[in-house]
Structure formats: structure tokens, C-alpha cells
Amino acid sequence: MKHNLIRRVLATCIGLVLGLGLWVIAPAAEAFEAPELLPSEPTSIVDLAKTLTSAQKNRLDEDLDAFEGETGWKLRILTQYDRTPGRAIKDFWNLDEKSVLLVADARGGNILNFNVGDAVYQLLPRTFWVELQTRFGNQYFVQENGEDESIIQAINSVKICLDKGGCRVVPGLPQEQWIFTLITSVMGGIICGFSAHPRKPGQVFAWQWMLIFSPLWGICFFSFGIGPVVARTTEWLPIARNVAGFLIGFLIAFLTPIYKAPPTSEV
Numbered sequence: 001m002k003h004n005l006i007r008r009v010l011a012t013c014i015g016l017v018l019g020l021g022l023w024v025i026a027p028a029a030e031a032f033e034a035p036e037l038l039p040s041e042p043t044s045i046v047d048l049a050k051t052l053t054s055a056q057k058n059r060l061d062e063d064l065d066a067f068e069g070e071t072g073w074k075l076r077i078l079t080q081y082d083r084t085p086g087r088a089i090k091d092f093w094n095l096d097e098k099s100v101l102l103v104a105d106a107r108g109g110n111i112l113n114f115n116v117g118d119a120v121y122q123l124l125p126r127t128f129w130v131e132l133q134t135r136f137g138n139q140y141f142v143q144e145n146g147e148d149e150s151i152i153q154a155i156n157s158v159k160i161c162l163d164k165g166g167c168r169v170v171p172g173l174p175q176e177q178w179i180f181t182l183i184t185s186v187m188g189g190i191i192c193g194f195s196a197h198p199r200k201p202g203q204v205f206a207w208q209w210m211l212i213f214s215p216l217w218g219i220c221f222f223s224f225g226i227g228p229v230v231a232r233t234t235e236w237l238p239i240a241r242n243v244a245g246f247l248i249g250f251l252i253a254f255l256t257p258i259y260k261a262p263p264t265s266e267v
Contacts, residue, residue: 035088044068046089049079051104051147060152063159073120073162074099075155079147081106100158104151111147112137112154123166124158131170132157135177173233181225185242188221189249196254221246 037048044064045057052060064075076093078085078101085092095101097117104111112133116124135141136154145153161167195213196205225246229238 034083035085037083037085038088038092044075045077046085046092047077047079048083048085049081049104049106049147051079051151053148056148056152060155064155067159067163071162072098075102075158076100077102077104077151077155079104079151102151102155102158104147106142106147109139110134110137111142111150120162124161125168128161128167128170135170135174169228169231171232173229173235173238177228177232178238181228181238182242182245184220185225185245186249188217188219188225189246189251190253191217191220192246193250193253193256196250 038046044061045052047057060077064077068074074093074095076095076099078089080103089095089101093099093101095115095117097119099115099117100120101115103113103115105113110133114129114133116129132154136150136157142150157170157172160171191213192210195209195217196207197209198204199206199209221242225242226239229242
């Protein structure tokens with residue numbers, strides 16, 4: 001269990017780094033364009049790969065239609081495998097600047113791809129889509145939860161953020177991401193603790209050294225430890241745990257004696 005959790009943490013970190021360096025918000029690879037695959041009746045979901053059950057498809061179709069009627073945002077889902085309707089899908093759904101097309105294709109390393117309208121980008125920046133793809137489309141998530149859950153949770157995250165007027169990050173704090181923030185919080189506490197070691201006789205805390213090293217431990221604790229948690233959830237427990245991790249790291253480092261050379265004896 002622990003080994004799988006570590007693998008998920010590493011996969012999430014690597015995916016975020018790679019995702020920020022590559023333009024992953026692009027259409028999936030198209031083997032064959034087949035417009036005849038499109039249904040004759042109007043629908044918000046074209047499930048060519050048969051990823052969703054009939055109940056899931058009907059429920060999602062109703063939800064997306066209702067969401068479009070209430071907000072004006074057009075969310076569409078296309079699953080494909082060997083063949084794809086290709087560019088005809090744009091005319092079929094009349095995709096515009098207020099549209100989001102989720103393309104699920106299991107042939108790649110990450111099953112999720114997004115085509116996003118310009119108006120959507122004003123509320124959900126590129127980093128949001130990178131994180132969304134990395135969190136719900138990676139192989140570990142799909143293996144544990146299934147392709148259907150990958151699609152459902154991704155599209156629900158988009159709905160939540162558009163309904164609230166925009167997001168800079170994906171809502172929710174997965175366990176592997178929280179563990180990463182806990183590790184950085186403890187690291188910040190250790191750095192702060194070592195910098196606070198008294199360096200003069202009678203000194204309790206080396207405040208000057210704490211201030212000198214504050215950019216380093218501050219980035220670890222506030223930017224990578226607390227910031228991602230506050231931005232993704234309103235729960236207080238992860239924040240309390242990270243603060244406790246910082247304090248424990250501080251105490252361990254502060255109470256660890258620093259080696260000092262013994263004074264030389266006078267002859």
C-alpha cells in the first residue's frame with residue numbers, strides 16, 4: 001500500500017513537471033476520420049469507445065444539457081479508440097469560444113485531452129487544464145478507478161469551477177498531493193529549526209539567521225506546504241497537519257545539538 005502511494009506521489013510530481021513544459025491540451029491522435037460515426041440525434045456525449053455505461057451516459061447527458069441551459073457553457077464528451085469523427089465533431093456540436101470538449105482516448109499514456117474555447121481560458125487558465133489532465137487522466141488513477149470515473153470526475157471539476165466563476169487550480173486535495181505538501185512543510189520546519197540555533201552565549205534564538213533563511217523555509221512551508229492546500233480545499237485538518245509537521249520539523253532540528261570543536265587547553 002505504501003509502495004503504491006509513493007509511486008502515485010512520484011507520478012503526480014513528474015506529470016506536473018512534464019505537463020508544464022509541454023502543450024498537452026491538444027486533440028488526441030487521430031487514426032482515421034470517420035464523420036459517419038456521429039449519431040443522428042443530438043447528444044452531449046459521443047461514446048465510441050463504450051467507456052460509459054448506459055446509466056452513466058444518460059445521467060451525464062442530462063446534467064450537461066441542464067448545465068448549458070443554466071450557465072451557457074457548453075461541455076461535450078467524446079470517447080474514441082481506433083476511429084474518430086475527426087474535425088466533423090466541431091460542426092456536429094457547433095463548438096465555440098464558450099465550449100469545452102473532453103476527448104478520452106486510451107491509446108496514449110494519459111487518456112484525457114481537452115479542446116478549450118477562448119472564453120473558458122479567461123476563467124480556467126492553462127495550468128488548471130494541465131493539473132486536471134495529470135490528476136484524473138494518469139495511468140495510476142485509471143487503473144484504480146476506471147476510465148469512466150476519470151471522465152466523470154474531470155468533467156465535474158470543470159462544472160464546479162465554471163459555476164463558481166473560475167478556478168486557478170483543480171478543486172479537491174488528493175492524498176498523494178497532500179503528502180507532498182506535508183513533506184515540504186516538514187522540510188521548511190527543519191530548515192527554520194537549524195537556522196534558529198543560538199550562535200552566541202546566552203542567546204535563545206538566532207532571529208537574524210532565521211530571517212536570513214526565511215525565503216528558503218518560507219517557500220517550503222507557505223508556498224508548497226500551505227498554499228496548495230488552501231487553494232484546493234476549505235478543510236482545516238490538512239492545514240493543521242501541515243502546521244504540526246512544520247513545528248515537529250522545527251523542534252527536531254532546533255533541539256539537535258550542533259557539533260562544536262572543544263576549546264583548546266592553555267599550557
